[in-house]
Amino acid sequence: VPTVNDQPFMRPFGMESPDDGTLRVFISVVYFIVATAGVLGNLLVMFLLYSTHTITTGTINFLVFNLALADLLFSLALPFWAVDIALDYSWPFGLATCKAVSLLTGLNVFASCFFLTAMSLTRYCYVATALKPGSSLCNRSCTFPVTTAIIWVGALIVAVPRAVFADLSRVGSGNDAACLLRFPEGTAWLGINQLLRVVLGFLLPYTIIILSYLLLLRFLCRHKLKGSSSTRRKADISKSVAVVVLSFCACWFPYNILTLWSVLIQLDIIDMSKSFYTAQTYFFPLANCLAFTSSCFNPVIYCLVRKEYRTALRNVFFKLSLGLGQGSQLGIPLSNVYSQTLFNCTNFCHGT
DSSP, rough: OOOOOOOEEEEEGGOOOOOOOOHHHHHHHHHHHHHHHHHHHHHHHHHHHHTTOOSSOOOHHHHHHHHHHHHHHHHHHHHHHHHHHTTSOOSOOOOHHHHHHHHHHHHHHHHHHHHHHHHHHHEEEHHHTTTTTTOOOGTTTTHHHHHHHHHHHHHHHHHHHHHHHHHEEETTTTTTTEEEEEEEESHHHHHHHHHHHIIIIIHHHHHHHHHHHHHHHHHHHHHHOOOHHHHHHHHHHHHHHHHHHEEEEEEEEHHHHHHHHHHHHTSSSSOOOOOHHHHHHHHHHHHHHHHHHHHHHHHHHIIIIHHHHHHHHHHHHHHHTTTOOOSOOOOOOOOOOOTTTOOHHHHHHHHO
């Protein structure tokens, strides 16, 4: 079974798509909106990190910058899929672009998940080792470039099959050229590919994220933070943890449930049914939209919810409103929330 953007493409198998032109237009518009918001949001995050000189002040900030870069590249790929869907899965961009966009989509979906996971582990590592900074790899400046390189290489390895198997095929009654992931004969290839997508792109990262934040909250409950505002800080961190975990699950859970359903069919564990086809036709595109909106939510959750960056953003807009010249510096010095030289628990627990 070939797939279009991870969705089983069933027209060649006698299941003609119903008149879903309205849905396709809606999905295309949403893709363009998500792409625009993702580009603007992630560029803003990268600009704030660069202008405030906080990219290299800690592992978290460096990972946030790379997360924004991954989501930015992912947002740039969405318009191609939007046009593809608007044209009823007719790919007008050629084979090279089909392979490149397929690779870019897979690369940055996995990279985004991996960076989210690394950030949750790093946040717990910082807080849990705050009283013993010398014993933790989290406080060594050489670790985060290596970690970042490993994440990008790992995401590339997992995403390479998308470029290898991406192909243009003539499908449907209109004999349209569709950008498909066409695997060798047999459905096991597709099932294994989608199973890896669910495990590496959702189950494993989400499990690690939840465990990291549960351990973080347990640590905060067992240790008293210094200062009169420690209770409020604990509450703020608890709220940010809830937002992170719930938003990640809300964005990716429906998509992965439908994908897992498809995996069971591809591996001949259950039979294909009309309800499955209906779900893939109508609900999968909506689930895809919800998952793709995470490229907009990530920079908001991981950067703009922090008070320091909200202040920097307000100051940037204030300076712009004053009509400063192009040569003026818009950077706003910030306190280094995750500074490598401050190792007390209060400083590390201050941010989200």
